[in-house]
Each structure stands twice: as C-alpha cells, then as structure tokens.
Amino acid sequence: MSKTVIVVIDGFGVGAMPDAGALRPGDLTADTCGHVLDHCREALGRPLRLPALGALGLGLVHPHPDLARRTRLPVAVGRAALGYPGADTFAGHQTMMGADFSKVTVARLGEHLDEVTAALEAAGHQVELLGGKPLLAVDGAVLVHDNLEADPGINWNASGRLDDLPFERILSIARTVRAVAPVARVIAVGGHAEQPLSAYVRPGDNGTVGLDTPASGFYTGGGLQVQHLGAELDHARQLPELAAGAGIPVTLVGKAADILACEDAVRRPAVGTAEVLAYTLEAVRAGGDALVVANVQETDLAGHQQDTLRYGQVLEQVDAGLAALTALLDGPGDRLIVTGDHGNDPTIGHAYHTREYVPVLIHRPDAPGLEYLPDADSLADVGATAAVSLGLDTAGLENGTALRARSQAA
Incomplete structure (x- = not known):
C-alpha cells in the first residue's frame, strides 16, 4: 500500500527563469518566494512560520535567511523549469500530469x-x-x-x-x-x-x-x-488516467478538480485553503493505494491582488497542512511532492503570473536521507516522478522526454 500526494502551491515561484523578461524586462527580478518572505518579515516584525516547508528542503532550493538551510527529513530537493510557453495554471497542470505542450503557442x-x-x-x-x-x-x-x-x-x-x-x-x-x-x-x-x-x-x-x-x-x-x-490533449496518457487504469484511486482537490481530466477520479473542488487541505488529508486517511493531486489556489489569488501579506498568511496555513501530511505519509513507498505551476510575484508591479522556476520537494520516508537534484527542464518531470513512485510505466506518459533525475529519485 502506498500513497503519492502532489500539492501544487499555485503561483509559487523561486526565482525568474532566464527568459522571464521576454515580455516584460522587469520580470527578470521576479522571486515570489523571496519577496513574500522579505515583505512579511517587515510587515509582521517576524519571519513567516514555515517549519514544514523548511523541513521539506525549501531553504535548500531557495537559500533565504528566513528558511532553514538543512533538514533531517529524507527528501529529494530541486527546481523545475515550466516546460511550456508563458506562465499559466492550466498549461502548468497539464504539463505536470505528463502532457506535451510543445505545440501550444502564445499568440494574439x-x-x-x-x-x-x-x-x-x-x-x-x-x-x-x-x-x-x-x-x-x-x-x-x-x-x-x-x-x-x-x-x-x-x-x-x-x-x-x-x-x-x-x-x-x-x-x-x-x-x-x-x-x-x-x-x-x-x-x-x-x-x-x-x-x-x-x-x-x-x-x-x-x-x-x-x-x-x-x-x-x-x-x-x-x-x-x-x-x-x-488544447487537445491525450488524457489517457496523463498521470491521473494512468493511475486510475492501474486500479489506483485518484482524488483531485481544489482547482485540480476543475482542470484535470480523469473519468474515475473523486473530485473535491474548493477555493478556500482550509477546505483544500481538509479534503487532501481526508483522501490520505482513507487508506490503501492512492494518487492525490491538490491545488492551493489562494496563493495565486493573493498574487493577482498584489497582496503580499495575504500571500504569506496563506503560506503559513499551507505549511500547517503540509506538516499534517508529512506525519501521515510515513509508510514505505509513500511520497509527498510539493511544487508550483508558475510564479505570481505580488511585488512585481502588475497582476500577471511571473515566469519562474518552481520548487520540487519530495518527501520519501523509505529513503536514506537528503538528495540534491539538478534542475528539470519541465514540470512533466513531477508527473514522471509520481508515476515511478506508484509503480506505473512512465512510457505511458505523453511527454516522455522529461524523465530525468527526479523520476529516479522517486
């Protein structure tokens, strides 16, 4: 029995990708994580309380002074480039689940x-x-x-x-x-x-x-x-359908329930972070094999509203949920993967998404310790990692070119 849980913190970037300034040169300074931490420390008079993200290795991916630089948890940590044009939630999630967005373009x-x-x-x-x-x-x-x-x-x-x-x-x-x-x-x-x-x-x-x-x-x-x-996608070659086809129960939570395809999935749509976390924990506690994909949308909404303090408050709420998930996912083969789908820097001066790397933090209870991973070229690597952890054949994913170090770290 093993469970794989993917938590997507919507709009959570850890620094601009090299091409981030192609549309807006100022976006080369984008750093959602760092700027939220800086602003909240100043506004609150204290650093954000993110012990679970620290234990999962966020400070090893983004070396900010308010984040722990070491962890005792058995984790694999790294970053992923987006692997699709622009910075978009729909494209990010489809790519993450294994879709090939190479034919999708940005066009007026x-x-x-x-x-x-x-x-x-x-x-x-x-x-x-x-x-x-x-x-x-x-x-x-x-x-x-x-x-x-x-x-x-x-x-x-x-x-x-x-x-x-x-x-x-x-x-x-x-x-x-x-x-x-x-x-x-x-x-x-x-x-x-x-x-x-x-x-x-x-x-x-x-x-x-x-x-x-x-x-x-x-x-x-x-x-x-x-x-x-x-865009037209072969959903049969995405992670949720592969898992369901192998008899693994699939639960889609939050915005993931709205934008991901899987006929047999249990869907738990929600916007409020507390509800998203409650549904995710409920799915994990149900017992047996499972794939759970959850999207925390309120971070992205705070980014669009350019409300840095609200973004930080949601991050603290997410952190508490991640602590509970880490405690539950302690069996051999269990995996917790925490990532983002793009950036949304609330300090950048506009309300658009920002094209940033995203963290990939993988909790592996049966692994010997810490592993650093090289940057992945695409979010599809997250789906490949989850597929390996569930014992699925990654050749079934549409975007099979993205399989690199993290799929081996599963």
Missing part, C-alpha cells in the same frame, strides 16, 4: 483573424470586426477576443451577455474557435452587464484587445458561467 487573436473568421463562417455564423479592432463580433452578440487577465497571447475568450443569449450558444462559438486556436485555452464566458459588451472593450498589453471583464460587471452581477476549453 489579431494574428489569426482569418482562420478564426473562416471557421466561424463555415459553422454558419455572421462575423465582423468590431470597430476595426482585432476582435470579432459573432452573430452581433458574442465577442471573440484576447483574454486581458492573463499574459498577452496565453488565452482567448468568447464572451456574451446572458441577457442576450443562452450560455450554450456562447459555448458553441467558443468550441468552433477552439478547433483552430493555437493557444492553450479558449474560455467561454457568460454573464450579466448593463451595457452592450462593446462598451467595455479596451486595449491590453503587447497589442492585445479584449473585453475588460471586471469592468463589465460579469463578476459581480450574478449568474456568471465559465467553461475552459483546453
């Missing part, structure tokens, strides 16, 4: 207007440019546009007012766009707004144009409906 809608227009017209829709801007008005009711709340070119949206048409029609248009879109996600969004959506269109960064969704009132007007349409 304006660079693909002809292909998108042709696909929509072939599906019977009326399509026109909105006021000469690089976004499309479909059937006079739905806007197809760049997503202004993520890094430019990461995602596109199909947005409509539910006052004008049902969400199913918005979703149908989004699916047509998805069929030709090269980006990681096309997001169907329906909500209530007082004015026509054209009133809320504005330019974004790097030549993007889109709907200012917060200004539209979609988030506050009630009845919001959203569906994420990811």
Whole structure:
C-alpha cells in the first residue's frame, strides 16, 4: 500500500527563469518566494512560520535567511523549469500530469483573424470586426477576443451577455474557435452587464484587445458561467488516467478538480485553503493505494491582488497542512511532492503570473536521507516522478522526454 500526494502551491515561484523578461524586462527580478518572505518579515516584525516547508528542503532550493538551510527529513530537493510557453495554471497542470505542450503557442487573436473568421463562417455564423479592432463580433452578440487577465497571447475568450443569449450558444462559438486556436485555452464566458459588451472593450498589453471583464460587471452581477476549453490533449496518457487504469484511486482537490481530466477520479473542488487541505488529508486517511493531486489556489489569488501579506498568511496555513501530511505519509513507498505551476510575484508591479522556476520537494520516508537534484527542464518531470513512485510505466506518459533525475529519485 502506498500513497503519492502532489500539492501544487499555485503561483509559487523561486526565482525568474532566464527568459522571464521576454515580455516584460522587469520580470527578470521576479522571486515570489523571496519577496513574500522579505515583505512579511517587515510587515509582521517576524519571519513567516514555515517549519514544514523548511523541513521539506525549501531553504535548500531557495537559500533565504528566513528558511532553514538543512533538514533531517529524507527528501529529494530541486527546481523545475515550466516546460511550456508563458506562465499559466492550466498549461502548468497539464504539463505536470505528463502532457506535451510543445505545440501550444502564445499568440494574439489579431494574428489569426482569418482562420478564426473562416471557421466561424463555415459553422454558419455572421462575423465582423468590431470597430476595426482585432476582435470579432459573432452573430452581433458574442465577442471573440484576447483574454486581458492573463499574459498577452496565453488565452482567448468568447464572451456574451446572458441577457442576450443562452450560455450554450456562447459555448458553441467558443468550441468552433477552439478547433483552430493555437493557444492553450479558449474560455467561454457568460454573464450579466448593463451595457452592450462593446462598451467595455479596451486595449491590453503587447497589442492585445479584449473585453475588460471586471469592468463589465460579469463578476459581480450574478449568474456568471465559465467553461475552459483546453488544447487537445491525450488524457489517457496523463498521470491521473494512468493511475486510475492501474486500479489506483485518484482524488483531485481544489482547482485540480476543475482542470484535470480523469473519468474515475473523486473530485473535491474548493477555493478556500482550509477546505483544500481538509479534503487532501481526508483522501490520505482513507487508506490503501492512492494518487492525490491538490491545488492551493489562494496563493495565486493573493498574487493577482498584489497582496503580499495575504500571500504569506496563506503560506503559513499551507505549511500547517503540509506538516499534517508529512506525519501521515510515513509508510514505505509513500511520497509527498510539493511544487508550483508558475510564479505570481505580488511585488512585481502588475497582476500577471511571473515566469519562474518552481520548487520540487519530495518527501520519501523509505529513503536514506537528503538528495540534491539538478534542475528539470519541465514540470512533466513531477508527473514522471509520481508515476515511478506508484509503480506505473512512465512510457505511458505523453511527454516522455522529461524523465530525468527526479523520476529516479522517486
């Protein structure tokens, strides 16, 4: 009997990747972990209390004075590059579970207007440019546009007012766009707004144009409906499906329950950190073999809100949960893997994700002691490590090229 638990601290980076400044040169200074620790020490008059993360080796990956530089736990520690374009939660989790995102690109809608227009017209829709801007008005009711709340070119949206048409029609248009879109996600969004959506269109960064969704009132007007349409993936060759196919119970917690595919998984969607941790501990206590993938979303939300103190408070809450998990996962073959999906530095001066390395901290109760691991090229290495720990054949993962030192450390 063995359990493997992956805890993804959403938006938890440990320093900028070399290409972090390609879009915003200032992002080369990004360091979510270090800047949160620095700010919280100043604001609270004390360092953050992160004994569990320290024991798992975070201070060995990020040598900050507020983090322990040694550990007595049997852990393997290192960092991982993201292994996908940009810095995105959906792409991060899919890559982590073994997907190959090498064909996914970062692109503005304006660079693909002809292909998108042709696909929509072939599906019977009326399509026109909105006021000469690089976004499309479909059937006079739905806007197809760049997503202004993520890094430019990461995602596109199909947005409509539910006052004008049902969400199913918005979703149908989004699916047509998805069929030709090269980006990681096309997001169907329906909500209530007082004015026509054209009133809320504005330019974004790097030549993007889109709907200012917060200004539209979609988030506050009630009845919001959203569906994420990811790039085409072979989910049968991702970690959750491989585990379920081998008879291993799979539980997906928090945002992982919303964005990962596995027909047989137990899903525990939640946003609150206390609830995410409670569901994760419940799954571990259930007994027997298990794969649990949990996402702590509130760190990412604090990053978007540029609320450094809130980020630190959530980290302390996560740390307490990790201490409880470490105590439970003490059997031969048990594994606790703590990582991130990208950075989200709340001190960087904008509300976008930051392209950072993420920690990979692996607790191995049956290992002899500490092991340092070289940087991995991709988050897919995390999924490979989990597959090995569960006795699965890593050749079944779509992105088999990412198997390096950590899969051997499993």
